[in-house]
Amino acid sequence: MTSILLGILALILAPLAGGLIAGLDRRVTARVQSRFGPPILQPFYDVAKLFGKEPRMGNVWQIFCAYIYLLGAAVSVFLFFAGADLLLLFFVQAIGAVFLVFGALARPSPYSQIGAQRELMQILTYEPLLILVFVGLAKATGSFKVAAIWSHPEPLLLQLPLLYLVLTTALTIKLRKSPFDFSTSHHGHQEIVKGVLTEYSGPYLGLIELAHWYEVVLVLGICALFWSTSLVGLLVLLAVTYAAEIFVDNTMARLTWRWMLGSALLAGLALSFLNLVWLYLA
Amino acid sequence: MARTIIPFGPQHPVLPEPLHLKLVLEDEIVQEALPAVGYVHRGLEKLTEIRDFNQMVQIVERVCGICSMIHAQCYCQGLEEMLGITAPPRARYLRTIWSELHRMHSHLLWLGLFADGMGFESQFMQCWKIRERIMDVNEATTGNRVIVSVNVVGGVRRDLNDGQLRWIGSILDQVEAELKALKKPLIDDYTVKKRTVGKGVLTAEQVYELGAAGPTLRASGVAQDMRMTRYAAFDELVFTPVVETEGDCHARLKVRYRELLASIDIVRAAMRALPEGELAVAVKDKPAGEIVTRVEQPRGELLYYLKASGKKNLDRVRIRTPTFANIPPLLAMLPGVELADVPVVVLSIDPCISCTER
Amino acid sequence: MFFMTKTVFSNLFSRYATRLHPFVVREPFPDARGELYCEIEKCIFCMTCQRKCPSQCITVDNKAGTWTCDPMACVYCGVCVDNCPVACLHQKQTYRAPTPERLMLSLTGTPPRAARLAKAKTPEAAPARAGEPKAEVPPVKAEEPKAEAAPEKGEGPNEEAASAKAEEPKLKAAPAAKPAAKPAAKAQAKPKAQAASKPKVKAKGGKGKA
Numbered sequence: 001m002t003s004i005l006l007g008i009l010a011l012i013l014a015p016l017a018g019g020l021i022a023g024l025d026r027r028v029t030a031r032v033q034s035r036f037g038p039p040i041l042q043p044f045y046d047v048a049k050l051f052g053k054e055p056r057m058g059n060v061w062q063i064f065c066a067y068i069y070l071l072g073a074a075v076s077v078f079l080f081f082a083g084a085d086l087l088l089l090f091f092v093q094a095i096g097a098v099f100l101v102f103g104a105l106a107r108p109s110p111y112s113q114i115g116a117q118r119e120l121m122q123i124l125t126y127e128p129l130l131i132l133v134f135v136g137l138a139k140a141t142g143s144f145k146v147a148a149i150w151s152h153p154e155p156l157l158l159q160l161p162l163l164y165l166v167l168t169t170a171l172t173i174k175l176r177k178s179p180f181d182f183s184t185s186h187h188g189h190q191e192i193v194k195g196v197l198t199e200y201s202g203p204y205l206g207l208i209e210l211a212h213w214y215e216v217v218l219v220l221g222i223c224a225l226f227w228s229t230s231l232v233g234l235l236v237l238l239a240v241t242y243a244a245e246i247f248v249d250n251t252m253a254r255l256t257w258r259w260m261l262g263s264a265l266l267a268g269l270a271l272s273f274l275n276l277v278w279l280y281l282a
Numbered sequence: 283m284a285r286t287i288i289p290f291g292p293q294h295p296v297l298p299e300p301l302h303l304k305l306v307l308e309d310e311i312v313q314e315a316l317p318a319v320g321y322v323h324r325g326l327e328k329l330t331e332i333r334d335f336n337q338m339v340q341i342v343e344r345v346c347g348i349c350s351m352i353h354a355q356c357y358c359q360g361l362e363e364m365l366g367i368t369a370p371p372r373a374r375y376l377r378t379i380w381s382e383l384h385r386m387h388s389h390l391l392w393l394g395l396f397a398d399g400m401g402f403e404s405q406f407m408q409c410w411k412i413r414e415r416i417m418d419v420n421e422a423t424t425g426n427r428v429i430v431s432v433n434v435v436g437g438v439r440r441d442l443n444d445g446q447l448r449w450i451g452s453i454l455d456q457v458e459a460e461l462k463a464l465k466k467p468l469i470d471d472y473t474v475k476k477r478t479v480g481k482g483v484l485t486a487e488q489v490y491e492l493g494a495a496g497p498t499l500r501a502s503g504v505a506q507d508m509r510m511t512r513y514a515a516f517d518e519l520v521f522t523p524v525v526e527t528e529g530d531c532h533a534r535l536k537v538r539y540r541e542l543l544a545s546i547d548i549v550r551a552a553m554r555a556l557p558e559g560e561l562a563v564a565v566k567d568k569p570a571g572e573i574v575t576r577v578e579q580p581r582g583e584l585l586y587y588l589k590a591s592g593k594k595n596l597d598r599v600r601i602r603t604p605t606f607a608n609i610p611p612l613l614a615m616l617p618g619v620e621l622a623d624v625p626v627v628v629l630s631i632d633p634c635i636s637c638t639e640r
Numbered sequence: 641m642f643f644m645t646k647t648v649f650s651n652l653f654s655r656y657a658t659r660l661h662p663f664v665v666r667e668p669f670p671d672a673r674g675e676l677y678c679e680i681e682k683c684i685f686c687m688t689c690q691r692k693c694p695s696q697c698i699t700v701d702n703k704a705g706t707w708t709c710d711p712m713a714c715v716y717c718g719v720c721v722d723n724c725p726v727a728c729l730h731q732k733q734t735y736r737a738p739t740p741e742r743l744m745l746s747l748t749g750t751p752p753r754a755a756r757l758a759k760a761k762t763p764e765a766a767p768a769r770a771g772e773p774k775a776e777v778p779p780v781k782a783e784e785p786k787a788e789a790a791p792e793k794g795e796g797p798n799e800e801a802a803s804a805k806a807e808e809p810k811l812k813a814a815p816a817a818k819p820a821a822k823p824a825a826k827a828q829a830k831p832k833a834q835a836a837s838k839p840k841v842k843a844k845g846g847k848g849k850a
Contacts, residue, residue, distance in 0.1 A: 028652075032404060033403060033404045035657070110286050110287070114288075117310075178401050179401075187403065189296050189403075191290075191296055191621055193295055247645075247648060251642050251644035252473045253471070253474050253477050254400055254402070254473075255476060256620060336692070340715060340719065423671070425671050425673035425716075431718065439718075439722060466643040471643055
């Protein structure tokens, strides 16, 4: 019962946390680029404005896909905070991600189409990495249950440092930060403009932004599992991880999906296997 | 992915200028690029029929929003030659100083946009931060930031005093230090190299055949720079063109970066050697005759053809800008390039469509 | 890959380079070319500015005595300022603030023809009339004698623009050419015997300080 309550609480708080993180991110990124930056609450203003706009969409599929994407992201956050199975959560999350691609494919716009193709490539890259991380967590703690992993007596980071690195790569892809901002980017100065999001506007774009916040909270939650023993350790780990994301975003140019499949995926797989082998031997 | 045609421009967030290309893609690889020119045609050449030859100085400045000084300089040099007068030495040196400052701010703007084109947003801000110092110099010495309006037929309209010269010198020192600090994160960076090395390669023969101009030409190893024709103060200043040999986007990046440093040296040398004297000579006659005049714009060779017949309006002003010359090389670069690299390759010629379409 | 590190950290821990524009405004540079304005009391309605303006934003009516500038069309080049024979045009150092509606800068003065007619009617009143605008513009002290002379000079080409063959107007005013600035230059008491535009620049600098 408490777990379900916790899940519902997370469902309400996750978008707030996600928006706040996005606002902080924008502010810190601005300072790193020697700009002043927007107010911390700017993401909320943006989304509120999007919801205030006239709903106009090309076809019903897009609307349906936007809702399913939000549903997938929200349900996976609920499952995570309710302490459910990591594998179940993984598949629910994947459904949401795939429906984002469907939504983009539902329109004939070449930017949207190419963005969808690239998003598929990104899914293809981070999903295997994510499942390897889950396998590592299960191997170290003996359970796929989030609740069981959460109550593991010692910080998992010490056992799974390489897998944590792999998880941060997946986080970079999910956050759509350089060098992995191919399918869509936080600013539209890209060859395919906004990629998968090109054909979305108004309240439906707001839904997608909301879903994005849920996803960020989910991946950060999975990061938090690596130091679940103390609240201070957890917060420090998350802060350092996010700061590193901003740092990487600002020290690198955008690369290409060919590079991602060629180098990033291979490196991620190699690191994961190394860590898993180490777990078996230890 | 099947064969797709992507409209790339004229309104595209990655493009600083309304270039219009239709890209034929197969599996995100460009098969063919089809250009369309004429989106921002403003009919500036035609204005010569209703504006007299002195007013045309301000009109030609508005051909390009980035290298306005150099357009006006080219036009004034042409008319001066036609009228048989020479600008006083001090005016020629001042023109050199301001045009090199324009080259610097244009190249810094380009460096920023180029970085932005490959998703390197922090570098964009970095370059534009440095550029702002040069914009300040422009505003303080000429009165305007971009379209400086200091040229007249016969000379220049503004002077630099000793205090201003010292101040420019100190700004240049600062800019030079910041530029040197920019080399490693911009030129030698792994991700930048990954995105630029080997992209859009043209050999020296190809660029020469295709009629490329400016850094596009020099990055492929052809040492051709209109400043070698010794116009303005270049007859007395030491000048060697910046040349790289690889012919790819990284080489074009390096050429522009090194030209920035070279421009600092030229401005310093010109300030040291700045002769005393008049700023302008009076123009008594109306121009008559035909003339072709060339200067080096940040993007390459700028050519003005002027025709007059002793009236206060010129008969014809024909402007050929470097971007126009660089479009055929661009079309030769694009086939075989990934879609993700299209912005990098397109920006590597530093397209100025407002110039091209006048 | 991480050559940018130093820049990132120095940016993070130093002040931002941008300016929060409407709230923080940089001091204008002393020679910046900003909004155009006209000291209409000194204006002789010679129409030089209208002829010289590359964007044709100035309209002068020498019958009605109006001087109108469309600030939206002005390109801030300062050509009119350089060519004004009586130096009554100036540029502020700052730009006009943005407005939601189109504003025309419209000024009304006394055109020289009307002034001369008034002079012809009441000859004794004329000096006082001519003296008035001078008293109103204290900043330009050195120009007292010239300001009086200028309307007369300007009148020549003004009323007889077509038959401008008389050598006096050609020598002194001739608004179409650069020598027009010479009378103004002489009044500056700086006989630097240089091109017309040089003393012009000086004159502007001096006023900027005052």
